[in-house]
Amino acid sequence: MKRLLSTDPEGFDGPCGELLHRLYSRGQEIKARLHQIEGNLLDGNLEGTSEHNRWAGNRCAPLIDDYVVVFAVEEYSEENELTRHVYLLAVELEKHRH
Amino acid sequence: MNRALVRLRNRNQITLPSAILSGLGLEAGDWLELTVSNSNCVQLRPARIVTADTPEAEQLEHAAAENVRRKNYSTFRSSEEFDRHLDKIANADVIELPSESRTVEPVKMISSEELKQRVMSAVEAALRDEPATYSK
Numbered sequence: 001m002k003r004l005l006s007t008d009p010e011g012f013d014g015p016c017g018e019l020l021h022r023l024y025s026r027g028q029e030i031k032a033r034l035h036q037i038e039g040n041l042l043d044g045n046l047e048g049t050s051e052h053n054r055w056a057g058n059r060c061a062p063l064i065d066d067y068v069v070v071f072a073v074e075e076y077s078e079e080n081e082l083t084r085h086v087y088l089l090a091v092e093l094e095k096h097r098h
Numbered sequence: 099m100n101r102a103l104v105r106l107r108n109r110n111q112i113t114l115p116s117a118i119l120s121g122l123g124l125e126a127g128d129w130l131e132l133t134v135s136n137s138n139c140v141q142l143r144p145a146r147i148v149t150a151d152t153p154e155a156e157q158l159e160h161a162a163a164e165n166v167r168r169k170n171y172s173t174f175r176s177s178e179e180f181d182r183h184l185d186k187i188a189n190a191d192v193i194e195l196p197s198e199s200r201t202v203e204p205v206k207m208i209s210s211e212e213l214k215q216r217v218m219s220a221v222e223a224a225l226r227d228e229p230a231t232y233s234k
Contacts, residue, residue, distance in 0.1 A: 005180055006171040010195050011162040013172070014129050015147040017187035021127045031184055035177060052150070056159060060150070068150065070159060072166070087171065089162035092150040 002083040003042040011070070011090035019067060019091060030064050037061045037069055041086040044073075058089060068094045114142075131195070170196035 007013055016034075020027050040047065041061075052060035052070050060068040070090040076083055100121065104112045119125070122144055131145040148154040165171055174180040187193065 004173055004175065006166075006173045007183065008162040008165050008171055009193055010165070011158045013183075013187045013193050014131075014145055014195075016184070017190055017193065018127070018129050018145075018147055020184070020188035027188065031181065034184065035181070038177065038180060053156075053159060056163060058159060067147070070150075070162075072163075087162075087166050089166075090155070090158055091147060092155050092158075093147055094150050 002078070002081050004083060004085045005038055005042060005088070006085065007088045008090065012088045015091035019064075023064070026064065033063055034069070037063070037071075038086070041071060041073060042084060044084060046073075060092075060094075062094075063091065066094045068092055129193075165196055168196070 049059045049061045052058045060070045063069050072087045074085045102115050129145040130142045133141045
């Protein structure tokens with residue numbers, strides 16, 4: 001199976017860059033968690049993720065503190081090869097849940 | 099509305115007045131979204147991390163979904179590529195955005211004659227007690 005990871009420049013790259021800048025001392029922690037999320041999603045493992053936006057079918061995974069990564073996974077067949085494509089759509093601040 | 103003239107310096111840099119920065123709650127390291135409209139207006143607006151389940155978040159996710167549909171995204175085939183991308187965005191000063199995402203509507207200019215006609219039309223409609231109509 002082909003595995004592809006894509007990031008949205010507006011929703012993911014900008015906010016992620018801002019987070020890495022703001023939490024500079026925790027950069028390695030953020031990157032390690034992103035790699036863990038990336039690996040799990042490309043393996044098709046959605047454990048620890050939750051439905052984020054019912055109408056869009058997006059899901060989210062905890063990143064660090066109250067920040068979450070919003071993502072979508074698409075599986076399709078291209079030139080007779082099954083492809084799992086993970087799109088990292090956004091980094092958002094999750095509201096506190098009581 | 100706060101207005102200021104700023105000069106474009108060497109290396110394409112401008113200094114934003116501190117009063118405007120503090121009014122917007124901006125500080126060094128924050129991102130600004132720069133948009134150039136069809137009428138050559140440059141708009142800068144804070145591009146902060148948004149809170150989930152808000153209209154701003156919904157707009158951002160909708161734009162991201164549109165970018166997926168149009169294949170406007172960066173794709174990585176290995177963890178190492180993704181790692182290099184993370185390093186790049188952590189140290190970037192500029193992130194290119196798809197040109198069609200969240201554009202500023204250009205201000206439509208009308209002639210004084212057209213304005214006069216619209217006003218007259220509205221006055222006449224008001225006198226007839228019916229809604230004013232005009233073609234855009």
